[in-house]
Amino acid sequence: MKHLILAAACALSLAACSDPEAERQAQQAAEAAVQAQKEAKADEVARQYDTAVAAKDWERARMHGGSLLDIYKGTAAAARIEPGFADVKAQSDQARNLRRMQGLWQYNQIPVGTKGTQRSASIYGKQRVDVDGSGPKPVQLVFRDHPQWKQHAYLVLQAGDFRCPGGCRVQVSVDGGKPRAMAAWRPDTDEAIAMFITDHAALWKLARQAQAISIEFPVKAGGTRTVVFETGGVDASQMPWK
Known part of the structure; x- marks a missing residue:
């Protein structure tokens, strides 16, 4: 009896593995889970980015924005901040240069x-x-x-x-x-x-x-x-x- 149950289980497993549609759905589910996790992490970095921009802490904003566009590229958060990131980088350069000039005095x-x-x-x-x-x-x-x-x-x-x-x-x-x-x-x-x-x-x-x-x-x-x-x-x- 045990041999019959084991044989039936193996048969079902082989059937699932040989089903291309089941494999595709399983792969999509795994990719969706990975993307959801990536989106969640990107949202956290984006909140830090938004906080830095609101405080006009341009160098910190540049750091978080660069992380979004590099590590979390392809996420909704990265797509949202990308159009304005060039201005943030310019503001960061100005802030860094101002700090340098302040140190000259x-x-x-x-x-x-x-x-x-x-x-x-x-x-x-x-x-x-x-x-x-x-x-x-x-x-x-x-x-x-x-x-x-x-x-x-x-x-x-x-x-x-x-x-x-x-x-x-x-x-x-x-x-x-x-x-x-x-x-x-x-x-x-x-x-x-x-x-x-x-x-x-x-x-x-x-x-x-x-x-x-x-x-x-x-x-x-x-x-x-x-x-x-x-x-x-x-x-x-x-x-x-x-």
Whole structure:
């Protein structure tokens, strides 16, 4: 009897395995189960993506969106976010660049006895400049607010010197635009190789509004040199200037 039951079971199994329609339906059911699981996971990632977009956390949104379009490609969630993902990537690039430019600035607050606090915001040029043949060196732009010496903006060299006897002019360009002349002067001191921009307030305003400003200045070795400062990440609240 047992042999008969076993034989019948084997026969039924063979019949099912030899039925193409049954095999197709079984395969479709398995694929549907896998796709449903994939869709569920994609929906979870999509919720994180939507939350990041709503918060304008573009770099996190880019990470989740990239995951959707890569790992969960073919899901409804991936299809939904794909049309707007190029804009998210562009916003992410801008956010990353802004963070980079913010890191270029240095801010200091130093007590000056009982007179108050000296505040400064400084940034180095994008490229080093050779001003005297000794090789490229950093050029620094400093904005300073001193309780006694008041407000100033000036360039600082590491070597060489400016050519500015009795005053001179520098050429300032904003984001690659047309240059404008600004008066400058070199103080009679050897404490630092510095040249002051007379209209410090105008230069500060340009620095706050621009992504980058370039300053062309005369040097003692002859001719002029130009340096670009990527000012777009400045924190204007660090200085008590408008």
